């Protein structure tokens with residue numbers, strides 16, 4: 237087979253892999269997803285070993301230790317959650333939430349609209365982050381107001397496109413000052429090649445000298461995105477995450493790893509650990 241025909245065949249196969257992943261996401265149910273991952277035991281603020289307090293602690297430290305700053309923060313693949321920007325919203329004045337699915341963007345709009353009909357009560361999350369900041373938990377409504385005031389837009393995104401945001405014109409010319417992305421890249425990539433490409437694509441949204449805060453799953457091969465909705469995940473280990481960051485030109489600032497206790501393995505995925513990365517784009 238000559239080289240051009242081979243390349244065309246490979247390109248067609250890549251397209252098919254992406255189409256299959258898109259098809260998996262058509263059944264994604266934000267309400268079920270929030271129930272599976274963002275209620276106890278995974279989100280138990282009375283348990284120091286619960287996953288969500290660990291994630292919020294990593295994000296709080298990363299956003300407040302003095303090296304992260306600027307004007308624009310972009311959250312890549314927000315899903316139906318806001319926890320990932322509860323610390324960042326105090327540092328940045330312009331925040332873009334993004335997701336591939338309209339159902340998730342709609343879920344975010346409902347919370348931001350303050351209509352009180354979002355699918356999850358985020359108050360305990362707001363209270364916990366206030367405590368991390370040395371504030372009274374009763375300041376949670378001020379934090380909610382701050383977050384609502386800095387969200388500039390909720391945008392469609394596709395990390396498999398070389399320009400993931402259709403409306404990247406909304407970003408400064410040089411790019412965002414900081415990116416945060418949680419559990420997205422490995423959950424939308426058919427294999428490690430796609431993961432690495434997607435990491436490269438989102439890097440194009442970040443200015444030189446900006447920071448990437450990445451949370452993701454270790455050892456995960458699938459997760460339930462709703463009742464009967466099994467979504468494949470590319471299993472990662474720490475070495476692969478570090479190799480991907482290096483291949484994309486990032487300087488690793490910190491890698492933290494959480495290993496799931498047995499009772500956090502609740503049958504909605506086969507994740508064994510969670511990584512937190514703080515990296516800088518040179």
Ligand SMILES: Nc1ncnc2c1ncn2[C@@H]1O[C@@H](CSCCNC[C@@H]2Cc3ccc([N+](=O)[O-])cc3CN2)[C@@H](O)[C@H]1O
Nearest residue numbers: 273278287313315336337393394395419420423424453459
């Ligand atoms: N092409 C695309 N580009 C950008 N985003 C896309 C694209 N396709 C789908 N999306 C978007 O990406 C998705 C992001 S949610 C992905 C869920 N990741 C797996 C899940 C998460 C999770 C949470 C918590 C814990 N824990 O231990 O506490 C473990 C785990 C592990 N399982 C979803 O919003 C979809 O809408």
